[in-house]
Amino acid sequence: MTATSAKMTLAEFIDYDDGTDRLYELENGELILMPSESEINRRIAMFLLIYFSQLGIPPQRLTMKMELAVSGSRVSVRVPDLMVLSKELEIALEGATRSIVMMEMPPPLLVVEVVSPNQEKRDYRYKRTEYAARGIAEYWIVDPMLQQVTILEWVEGLYEEKVYTGNDAIASSVFENLDLTVDRILQEK
Numbered sequence: 001m002t003a004t005s006a007k008m009t010l011a012e013f014i015d016y017d018d019g020t021d022r023l024y025e026l027e028n029g030e031l032i033l034m035p036s037e038s039e040i041n042r043r044i045a046m047f048l049l050i051y052f053s054q055l056g057i058p059p060q061r062l063t064m065k066m067e068l069a070v071s072g073s074r075v076s077v078r079v080p081d082l083m084v085l086s087k088e089l090e091i092a093l094e095g096a097t098r099s100i101v102m103m104e105m106p107p108p109l110l111v112v113e114v115v116s117p118n119q120e121k122r123d124y125r126y127k128r129t130e131y132a133a134r135g136i137a138e139y140w141i142v143d144p145m146l147q148q149v150t151i152l153e154w155v156e157g158l159y160e161e162k163v164y165t166g167n168d169a170i171a172s173s174v175f176e177n178l179d180l181t182v183d184r185i186l187q188e189k
Contacts, residue, residue, distance in 0.1 A: 010075045026077040040144050041114040045081040061085040067100035070130035082112040107136045109174050115143040132159050138174045149182045
């Protein structure tokens, strides 16, 4: 849903305040009102946050709903469901007055998007391109509707895709000690 038809710059987006608690993304200069989160999406993101914490990732390197500047035809700002920050990015964010990863900062190690109904094209297509251009090591697309997890691994300038379903053990180049299946993420079993 487009909130306004006027094109915004990144600086205008950062300064934008409509006086509400609504969450927006900036997509190629267009202000996009984010839909309300479904309960299943919230549960999946929370499960992964706790799971990564139990792997020993420090809390300051785990974040939900942090803004991430990416490039498109114009600068865009995405709000992934979950991010795992690198140590370098954690340091770059120290003292920040806003929870946003700017273009000049190192990319996060991992971005997770949980697909919402009618948002499939954004998560599978547009964000894939934007996150690849940003050099993010891994991008996970968790799709409760298709009952699958797509892992996009950054290899020599492109994403290589692996799709997991059911009891498939998920493999990650960022987290070698995963003991995780799609069913467990989707809380099916």
